[in-house]
Structures are given as structure tokens and as C-alpha cells.
Amino acid sequence: MVNKKKIPNATMKRLPLYYRYFKQEEHNGNDRVSSRQISEALDIDSATIRRDFSYFGELGRKGYGYNVSSLLKFFLEHIQGNDVKNVILAGAGNLGSALLNYKFANIHDKMNVVGAFDNNKALIGKKINGIEIYSVDDLERIIEIENVEVAIMTVPMEAGQETADRLIEAGIKGILNFTPIRLNTTPDVTVHSIDLGVELQALFFQMKIK
Amino acid sequence: MVNKKKIPNATMKRLPLYYRYFKQEEHNGNDRVSSRQISEALDIDSATIRRDFSYFGELGRKGYGYNVSSLLKFFLEHIQGNDVKNVILAGAGNLGSALLNYKFANIHDKMNVVGAFDNNKALIGKKINGIEIYSVDDLERIIEIENVEVAIMTVPMEAGQETADRLIEAGIKGILNFTPIRLNTTPDVTVHSIDLGVELQALFFQMKIK
CATH class of the missing domain: 3.40.50.720 (NAD(P)-binding Rossmann-like Domain)
Incomplete structure (x- = not known):
């Protein structure tokens, strides 16, 4: 469980971009993406991406990248919320x-x-x-x-x-x-x-x- | 003279925000602002602001802050350009x-x-x-x-x-x-x-x- 209070504002501002990108990748049938791919698509440097994602828990692995469906699930559950x-x-x-x-x-x-x-x-x-x-x-x-x-x-x-x-x-x-x-x-x-x-x-x- | 090629993309993306803020301050009659003031108004951390402004030359001084009219002149001359x-x-x-x-x-x-x-x-x-x-x-x-x-x-x-x-x-x-x-x-x-x-x-x- 992530302490939401600790996610910096600058990271929060990038979350919708990450969410949108992961939705696109899911739509394209990709089940994992590297920080380099995210970096190129969103024009955010890789170090920033890795730091941002560290706030979401241990979701990336060296040489593997990030799992698209787990991250989407994480975003929905922990950040977007479920109330209409x-x-x-x-x-x-x-x-x-x-x-x-x-x-x-x-x-x-x-x-x-x-x-x-x-x-x-x-x-x-x-x-x-x-x-x-x-x-x-x-x-x-x-x-x-x-x-x-x-x-x-x-x-x-x-x-x-x-x-x-x-x-x-x-x-x-x-x-x-x-x-x-x-x-x-x-x-x-x-x-x-x-x-x-x-x-x-x-x-x-x-x-x-x- | 600043080498424009060396200004990072992330800094470039913040320039319009800085420009807009300095225009507002000029309009309000303020002739200098501190990085803390810029930070609070734009919700960007002070370290980032100081780093960004270092690309624009030696325009800020400790205990004084940034000169509004010089920075506006700098933005216009070096970045915005003069062609319609x-x-x-x-x-x-x-x-x-x-x-x-x-x-x-x-x-x-x-x-x-x-x-x-x-x-x-x-x-x-x-x-x-x-x-x-x-x-x-x-x-x-x-x-x-x-x-x-x-x-x-x-x-x-x-x-x-x-x-x-x-x-x-x-x-x-x-x-x-x-x-x-x-x-x-x-x-x-x-x-x-x-x-x-x-x-x-x-x-x-x-x-x-x-």
C-alpha cells in the first residue's frame, strides 16, 4: 500500500499522461513497456519516469519493464478512485x-x-x-x-x-x-x-x- | 549570449509559464521577484526554478531575486523572436x-x-x-x-x-x-x-x- 500523501505534486501531474499512455499500449495489445519507451512517447526523461514509478511500489523490473495491466489496475484502484x-x-x-x-x-x-x-x-x-x-x-x-x-x-x-x-x-x-x-x-x-x-x-x- | 540549443526541453516547456507570470508581475507594478515567489505562484519547486533560470544567464542575485523587466526583455529577445x-x-x-x-x-x-x-x-x-x-x-x-x-x-x-x-x-x-x-x-x-x-x-x- 502506497502512502498517497507522499507522491509529489510534480509526479501527480504526470499521472494522467502515464495512465493515458498505458491505456493506449493496452489497446495496442502490448503487455509491457520499458521506461525508455515511455520516455520517448511522452518526452519525459527516463530518470524522472523511474523515480515517479518508484512511488507506485515495486512495479518495474530491470530488463523487463513495466507491466501494463498491473499499472492500469494500480492507477485505477489507488489513484482514480471508484466513486462516480x-x-x-x-x-x-x-x-x-x-x-x-x-x-x-x-x-x-x-x-x-x-x-x-x-x-x-x-x-x-x-x-x-x-x-x-x-x-x-x-x-x-x-x-x-x-x-x-x-x-x-x-x-x-x-x-x-x-x-x-x-x-x-x-x-x-x-x-x-x-x-x-x-x-x-x-x-x-x-x-x-x-x-x-x-x-x-x-x-x-x-x-x-x- | 545564451546557447539556445542547450536549454533542456523540460525548461522550454516552463518558459511560457514564466513569461506569463513575469507579465502579470510587471502589470502589478513589481520590479523584482524571488524564486520562492515564483515557486508558490506556479507550483514549481525552487530548485527547478533556479536551475531553469541559470540557463538564461546570471539574471538572479542572492537576496535580491530576479529583475522583472530584464527577464521579460530576455524572453522576448532570445526566445520569442521578433518575426510575426x-x-x-x-x-x-x-x-x-x-x-x-x-x-x-x-x-x-x-x-x-x-x-x-x-x-x-x-x-x-x-x-x-x-x-x-x-x-x-x-x-x-x-x-x-x-x-x-x-x-x-x-x-x-x-x-x-x-x-x-x-x-x-x-x-x-x-x-x-x-x-x-x-x-x-x-x-x-x-x-x-x-x-x-x-x-x-x-x-x-x-x-x-x-
Whole structure:
């Protein structure tokens, strides 16, 4: 049994990449992979990979590599958890609609999008991919009824902090933040931000250095 | 003068985060920051920050920290470059439309989106945020005329590899890939991928560990 508290944050951030890679390898029919293969596929140096995997217990063996199915089982049991998570989407504009159409369930089968929220009257009451768009007036009610802990935030930048405050007040514990602002939150709330501008700049930097 | 070839890939990936943070601090009127402050704001350990910054020359001093305006100047001169980059968007569906409305210019003022491409006749000829949506038949022509090297790829997953092949054949050297597939490309092409499912899973993992 691994003490989860001891896994460093930097390692945690790489777990979804490892999980995704192992899922691909399982799909391709490979039952073991070496740290070198993981390194080449994910562009993470081998020493980092071996150190990361040491936190998962004795799962790699010299000259053999890592067992794909054991690691997937390990990730699921010890990290991903088994409880279904209800998720809402705050903001059903273009980006929100794109995400409603995104097949998240393929990635995380314990996740259930229970609704999207917008203040645009033209959207309220519509369904996208089977998911209803509600008025923001219903936000607190649905979060309580559906016991929602996670929100994907795709509102305009200007509404970012205000929306986050309202989500947290209503009981949200995790926010996937697509606005480019840094959110002020209480310590019990986890925020993971995706800044599209920063990602584009990362591409420019990598091209420049190539 | 820094030998750009020697900056490790892992450091390169953090540069946009540093750049963004320093821009914020400049905006807030701060003229120096310590590695501890950077560490806390970006959730990167101080040792990594000091190592990264050592590649940028002798820009930090003990007990003083890093000078915000010198570092911003350094990033711009040595890394970001001064040439305007023309960019296209492949795919003008919900995600593509969201990106056309995104204020990329605030992030990277040397970037110019010259057009979007789609095979949906209902979209062709329309403009979003002043940017025209062209038929995919015009892809190669516009890439050549406008000397485009960078494409943001927001097509459905099924069309991902085929679209990438066509972009690369037409001369594209950098792809910001929003499809969840791993693209096969030639070695001279830089791909930076954003997988929304992996990002959501990263949030779940972080919440689990908190």
C-alpha cells in the first residue's frame, strides 16, 4: 500500500499522461513497456519516469519493464478512485458547447456531466449531446441535488472570479479553469487551469528552439 | 549570449509559464521577484526554478531575486523572436469558433490569425472576430500566399491524422493539436498537444491527493 500523501505534486501531474499512455499500449495489445519507451512517447526523461514509478511500489523490473495491466489496475484502484463524480459546466458558449460534445466518458468512465449553465436565454432549456443547459439561477439547486463537486469553467474572462466565488460558495471542490485569469479560492478547492494562450506560446517556443 | 540549443526541453516547456507570470508581475507594478515567489505562484519547486533560470544567464542575485523587466526583455529577445507568425485554424466548429473569439493577440502580439478552414458549407465565407472561414479546398493556396507555418488543429478526432498530413505537406512546421490522438509527423514538425480529457483527469487526480 502506497502512502498517497507522499507522491509529489510534480509526479501527480504526470499521472494522467502515464495512465493515458498505458491505456493506449493496452489497446495496442502490448503487455509491457520499458521506461525508455515511455520516455520517448511522452518526452519525459527516463530518470524522472523511474523515480515517479518508484512511488507506485515495486512495479518495474530491470530488463523487463513495466507491466501494463498491473499499472492500469494500480492507477485505477489507488489513484482514480471508484466513486462516480458528477460534473457541471459553467458557461455553454462555443467552448462550453465544444466540451459538451467532447467524449469525456471515453477518458474517465466514472464521470457524469449532469448539466451546463448559462445566462443566455437562447441557450437555456436546450440539450447538447443529451446534456441540459440550465439558467444560472438554478446553479446552487442542481449542485446540491446532484451532489456535484467538480465544475468546468468556460465563462468569459470578465466573469471568471465571480463565477468561481459562486461555485465555491455552492460547494464545488474542483474547478477546471479555462479562463486566462488566476483564480482566488479557498485552500480546500483544487483549481487546474488550461490557458490556451500559454499553450500556443509553448508551441512557438518549442519551434524556436528546434 | 545564451546557447539556445542547450536549454533542456523540460525548461522550454516552463518558459511560457514564466513569461506569463513575469507579465502579470510587471502589470502589478513589481520590479523584482524571488524564486520562492515564483515557486508558490506556479507550483514549481525552487530548485527547478533556479536551475531553469541559470540557463538564461546570471539574471538572479542572492537576496535580491530576479529583475522583472530584464527577464521579460530576455524572453522576448532570445526566445520569442521578433518575426510575426501567421497562423491558421483547421476546423471552425465549436472549439474552433471559441478559439477564433479568443484574444490570442493579448498573449502573443507577434501572431496573426489569417484564416480558418472547414468543410461545412454553412460556415464557409462567414467571419468570426474578423477572421474569414475558407473551404478546405483553399488550404494549400492560403498557406502558401500567407507564408503560414503554424496551424491550430480543432478538427474531429477521426480527421486528425489526415488533416495533419495535409497541413505538413502544405508546409506547416508547428501544430497546436486539440484532438486526443497522437499525431505521426516528420521530424522537422513541432506538435504541441492539449488533451482536454487528460486535463480533466489531472484535476481529479489532484483532488484525490489533496
